[in-house]
Structure formats: C-alpha cells, structure tokens
Amino acid sequence: MTENASGILPGTVRVRVAPSPTGDPHVGTAYMALFNLAFARNVGGRFLLRIEDTDRARFREDSEQQLYDMLHWLGLQWDEGPDIGGPCEPYRQSERLETYRPFVEQLIEQGNAYRCWCTPERLTQMREAQQKAKRPTGYDRLCYGKTAEQRATLPGFSEIPVVRMLVPKDAPIRFTDLIRGEVNAPMPDDQVILKADGFPTYHLAVVVDDHLMGITHVVRGEEWISSTPKHLLLYRWLGLDEPVFAHMPLLRNTDKSKISKRKNPAARLTWFAEQGYLPQALINFLALLGYPPIITTDDEGVVTEREMMTFEEFAERFDWSKVSSAGPIFDLKKLDWLNGTYIRELDRETFIDAIIPFCVRDEVFAEAPQGADREKLAAIAELIQTRLVLLSEAPGYVRPFFTAAADLQIADDARAQLKDGAAEVLTATIAALEPVDEWTTENIESAIRAAVIDGLELKPKVAFTPIRSAVSGVRISPPLFESMEILGRDETLTRLALLRDTL
Structure with a gap:
C-alpha cells in the first residue's frame, strides 16, 4: 500500500471524536472516544481528535484544555489532533475556514445551495406562523432564486447572507447503521451550511472535514440520526465517498431522560475526577453501558460472567454486532461498586499516592507527607483502603490522625x-x-x-x-x-x- 497526498494509508480505518469547546467536557465525549478508540485499536486503525469550534457564541476558551486533561486522565490517547499534529492539520475547525469556501461555492454553482438574506426576526415570525397554523416548521424559501437586489425589496432583509442547502423532495431518508441496521430518518429542511459570520455550520464542516481527514467510520450519538440525511446529500452532491455510520445510544438518567450537564452533575466529565473515581473504573463502566461483560466457559461447561475488564481486554474483543442499541441507564451505584473494587485492588503505595491529592485539597495537610508522616499515612491506608468507595472519602478518615488533640x-x-x-x-x-x-x-x-x-x-x-x-x-x-x-x-x-x- 502507498500513502495518499495527506499521508493516509489506503484501507486504514480512521475514526474520530469531535467535541465542541462550549463548556466542561461531557461524559458522553469520553463514551464516544472510548468506543472509537477501542474499534481503532481492534483493527489497527487511527483515532483522531478534532475540535469543532464553529459555535463562537458558546465557545469557552478553557474548555479545550479541560478536554485534553480529562481524556488523558482516562488514558484515551489519540493518534492525531490539535495538540500533537498529524497529516491532516489543522485539527481545529476555526483554523480551517478557507477550506470550506470552495465546497460552498461548488454547491451554489451546482444549484444544490442558495444564499438567504432573511433576518433572525423574520425567521422567528415565520416559525411562529407555521406553528400557529399547525404546519411543519422549516424555511419557506423566500430567498430561493432571488438576487440580493430582488430580495432587498422584501421585508426582513439582511445585507450579509447565509447559505442554505436546497433539499429536494426525494432526499434520502434511509441509511445503513453498523449498530441499528436499516434506519429511517426524517426529511431534512433547507439547512444553513454557511453562517453570516463566515463560519460553516456543523453539517457542512463535519462532512468536509471527515472527507479531508480520511474518516472511514463516523461513530457518534444517536441524536445525530436525524441529521444523517443532510450529510448524505452533501457527500453525494460533492462527489465524496460516504463513510460507514454507527450511532451509539444516548446515556440516560434513571428516569430515562437524556443525561445533561444542566440536570445531572455526573454529566460533567470533570465531576468524576473531583469525586474520586478511578479512571480505570470509569472506563470499565462506560464500556459496560454499551457492551456485554466478558463471558467465559470452563472445561466443564460452567459459564462465568465477568464485568471487570481493562481497556485492552475491551478493545481486543470489540465487535460492532455486540454493541447495544438500547439507551443505557447511567447507574452510579454500579460505578460505585466498580470503583470500590478497583480501589481495593490498588497496591498500597499507589493507593496512598491516589488519596494524597484529596487530603491536600481538603486541607488535611498542606503538602504530601514525607518521612514519618508518610509512614503514618501508610498505616492509616491499611485500615481504610477496603472501606472507600470514592477517593474523596479518604480525608474524612485521615483527618483525625493529623489533627492535634x-x-x-x-x-x-x-x-x-x-x-x-x-x-x-x-x-x-x-x-x-x-x-x-x-x-x-x-x-x-x-x-x-x-x-x-x-x-x-x-x-x-x-x-x-x-x-x-x-x-x-x-x-x-x-x-x-x-x-x-x-x-x-x-x-x-x-x-x-x-x-x-x-x-
């Protein structure tokens, strides 16, 4: 095999996780990264990290570094990304703006897209009228086929246009999914693909970037199923090879609602580190949310189910046919059990090193104990290691030993x-x-x-x-x-x- 112009070997599986830096990293990002990485490692492929920062209104400057820190904490290492480079640089969408413009112009020239000068106020009024009339909401194509001068004579005109897809009535609504088989998706409307600020929307940028970065399999959450027909249209209009799609089930609260940072602190990836979960426990837990435990049968035919698994074990046995399509319940009791079990399996020195940051954070002592104090902490650790579910519980046990009478x-x-x-x-x-x-x-x-x-x-x-x-x-x-x-x-x-x- 020979490399192409981007240095990508033909036939190599390439997957990616592409979070938006709009706040604290979501646990769903780790969930998607885990399954992408396990698949890549199973088949000898490549795992990319791409930062999709085109949503400038919600952009948060510290979010990207938080994401790096948390994925590194979990041990989920990417092969290419903004921080380490790679053959498809740059890996931040905000640094790729000129990359998207030729594709937009091609779509306009082909008649697959058009400019829209409607103001946000006019679009709001349009949607309200559609809802009042109990009609499906969607753009009414007021701007389609008009020049800027023609459109300027009508109400709700903005001098800086956006660009919209021209979605035909026979747009594809069926596609094959690795996890779900044949999927029916809703008919898309004339989606905006280039915003007035010159930034592409997700729908255009994701298609262009996945193509240029050689992504062979798009593994993402099921909330993107409804957008897949839009993406398929763009692939076909632009003459690009379509990737294989796999839509993972959404993580859900115990009431079956989608887990979100607004309603559940456990949706924040940083929360798990703050609470004292071990990364190996969280990785194990996330794997079990979408994948069965390890099943073994001994020589006498006795079947044993083992829920504890390392990332290496998960990746080695990874098979898309075993990934569940049902929305998993984010049961913290199961995670607590796993975490307590992993804590008990730590060797003593590793356990001591793991609890020290929490004791420093909670001001049990100002810095890591040395000498006799380290020996005292080792003696305490022997008493408390089997009692902890979370590392953050350690200060409560340790504090009395380091407090004057x-x-x-x-x-x-x-x-x-x-x-x-x-x-x-x-x-x-x-x-x-x-x-x-x-x-x-x-x-x-x-x-x-x-x-x-x-x-x-x-x-x-x-x-x-x-x-x-x-x-x-x-x-x-x-x-x-x-x-x-x-x-x-x-x-x-x-x-x-x-x-x-x-x-």
Whole structure:
C-alpha cells in the first residue's frame, strides 16, 4: 500500500471524536472516544481528535484544555489532533475556514445551495406562523432564486447572507447503521451550511472535514440520526465517498431522560475526577453501558460472567454486532461498586499516592507527607483502603490522625450518641491504658475489654462509642484499636481525657 497526498494509508480505518469547546467536557465525549478508540485499536486503525469550534457564541476558551486533561486522565490517547499534529492539520475547525469556501461555492454553482438574506426576526415570525397554523416548521424559501437586489425589496432583509442547502423532495431518508441496521430518518429542511459570520455550520464542516481527514467510520450519538440525511446529500452532491455510520445510544438518567450537564452533575466529565473515581473504573463502566461483560466457559461447561475488564481486554474483543442499541441507564451505584473494587485492588503505595491529592485539597495537610508522616499515612491506608468507595472519602478518615488533640472537633452525630456513663467509660479506659508497656493493637484491646467490658459490665457498642468519639471525633471511623496504636499512647490518652472533661 502507498500513502495518499495527506499521508493516509489506503484501507486504514480512521475514526474520530469531535467535541465542541462550549463548556466542561461531557461524559458522553469520553463514551464516544472510548468506543472509537477501542474499534481503532481492534483493527489497527487511527483515532483522531478534532475540535469543532464553529459555535463562537458558546465557545469557552478553557474548555479545550479541560478536554485534553480529562481524556488523558482516562488514558484515551489519540493518534492525531490539535495538540500533537498529524497529516491532516489543522485539527481545529476555526483554523480551517478557507477550506470550506470552495465546497460552498461548488454547491451554489451546482444549484444544490442558495444564499438567504432573511433576518433572525423574520425567521422567528415565520416559525411562529407555521406553528400557529399547525404546519411543519422549516424555511419557506423566500430567498430561493432571488438576487440580493430582488430580495432587498422584501421585508426582513439582511445585507450579509447565509447559505442554505436546497433539499429536494426525494432526499434520502434511509441509511445503513453498523449498530441499528436499516434506519429511517426524517426529511431534512433547507439547512444553513454557511453562517453570516463566515463560519460553516456543523453539517457542512463535519462532512468536509471527515472527507479531508480520511474518516472511514463516523461513530457518534444517536441524536445525530436525524441529521444523517443532510450529510448524505452533501457527500453525494460533492462527489465524496460516504463513510460507514454507527450511532451509539444516548446515556440516560434513571428516569430515562437524556443525561445533561444542566440536570445531572455526573454529566460533567470533570465531576468524576473531583469525586474520586478511578479512571480505570470509569472506563470499565462506560464500556459496560454499551457492551456485554466478558463471558467465559470452563472445561466443564460452567459459564462465568465477568464485568471487570481493562481497556485492552475491551478493545481486543470489540465487535460492532455486540454493541447495544438500547439507551443505557447511567447507574452510579454500579460505578460505585466498580470503583470500590478497583480501589481495593490498588497496591498500597499507589493507593496512598491516589488519596494524597484529596487530603491536600481538603486541607488535611498542606503538602504530601514525607518521612514519618508518610509512614503514618501508610498505616492509616491499611485500615481504610477496603472501606472507600470514592477517593474523596479518604480525608474524612485521615483527618483525625493529623489533627492535634486540642483541635479535634467532636462531630454532632458522634456527640449525640454519648449516653449517661460515658465519662465513667473514659475514666476507666484511661486507667486501663496508662500502665500498658507495649503500645500495640492487641495490648490496647485487651486492656480496654478487661476494664470496660468486663469491669463495667457493658456491651461493646455501649463501651466503645465514647472511646471512638474521643479518639476520632466521628461516629464512623477506621478500626478503633488499630487507630489508637497509630495515634500513640500520649495522643490517645490526651484525647480521652479531653472528651471526658467536657462531659
């Protein structure tokens, strides 16, 4: 095989994800990127990142960098893009404006497009009239076949025109989809393809860019099904090869509504990093939203279903025939389960490094602990790793160990559990612990049980509640006796005495 002028090998599968930098990255972008990348890796293809920034009214300058950061966080690496270049540069639509003009002129010359001078106000009135008359909404072609001078004599004239497609009555409304088979789509109207500001609309730019960048498979959300006939018309009018289409099902809330950033914070991709989800858990979860678990059968015919999978496993077994067309429910309980499982599988040092940023963010300590403090954090990590669902839960467990006794606040729910006799329990505990020579978990537990459970004849829950409140300041804490060993004798006795003296 030989490369073409753009350096693209013929027959190479090329896919892309093309987000708009109009706000915080949407989790749907990661969902689409994951399936595009898995397919590309499965067949030895190329995965492109293109920035579709023609919507200047909603453009946000920091959005593009956020997108890079979050996709890198997830480990979804592209082969070509604005930040790394490639044979089809530039990869930002705003830098490709002159690329689109010849295609627009070709469409106009062929009679497939025309200029429209209608003002926004006139278009609004037109739509309102159509709705009032209960007619389908769509452009009424007032400008079609007219020159600027002819149109200027009519109401609602704007000197700077847009360009519209001239959609025939026999426009294609059927196409074949990799996931859905034969699809019927609604008849399009005369869509604007070039705006008054000189920027192309999505519909023209996506067709031109996908062609020039050699995109062989367009994998996108099902909300674009209704636009596909417009794109097919443009491909055919311009004499371009049509790509294969695959429309992924939309991610949905538990009420079946489309997941959106306005209604659900989990629609923001940054939210998952902020909450303390591991990238491998989120990748696994997104894969399961559109793809079945790994099914294996042993020598005895026993079938096992495994939901946990790496990206490499997902890509290796990727098959479009297995991608579901049903809208998946974005069930955070499933993601929480996966995340907790992945957290428990981290080696200890990786786990420590993972929770430190959250502890710094929540001001448990000012910077990453070193030396003895790192050793203390390692001991704490051993107690809490199996308890976490989210990494953001770690500061609540770690904070009491890095807070001076005088600064430790007893949480309201912990104080509310203190019953009559709590002071007596604390006094007995102090007396039992003071003579303990070797400060180990076993010796601490043995001394407390002898003095409080046996000596005061109390049930463990009643006996340990005031001790836990004094030591940790919270109602739910890491294992009590292990925590006391980490804190040390002097700190533990000081905390016990401080709470006792307030009762």
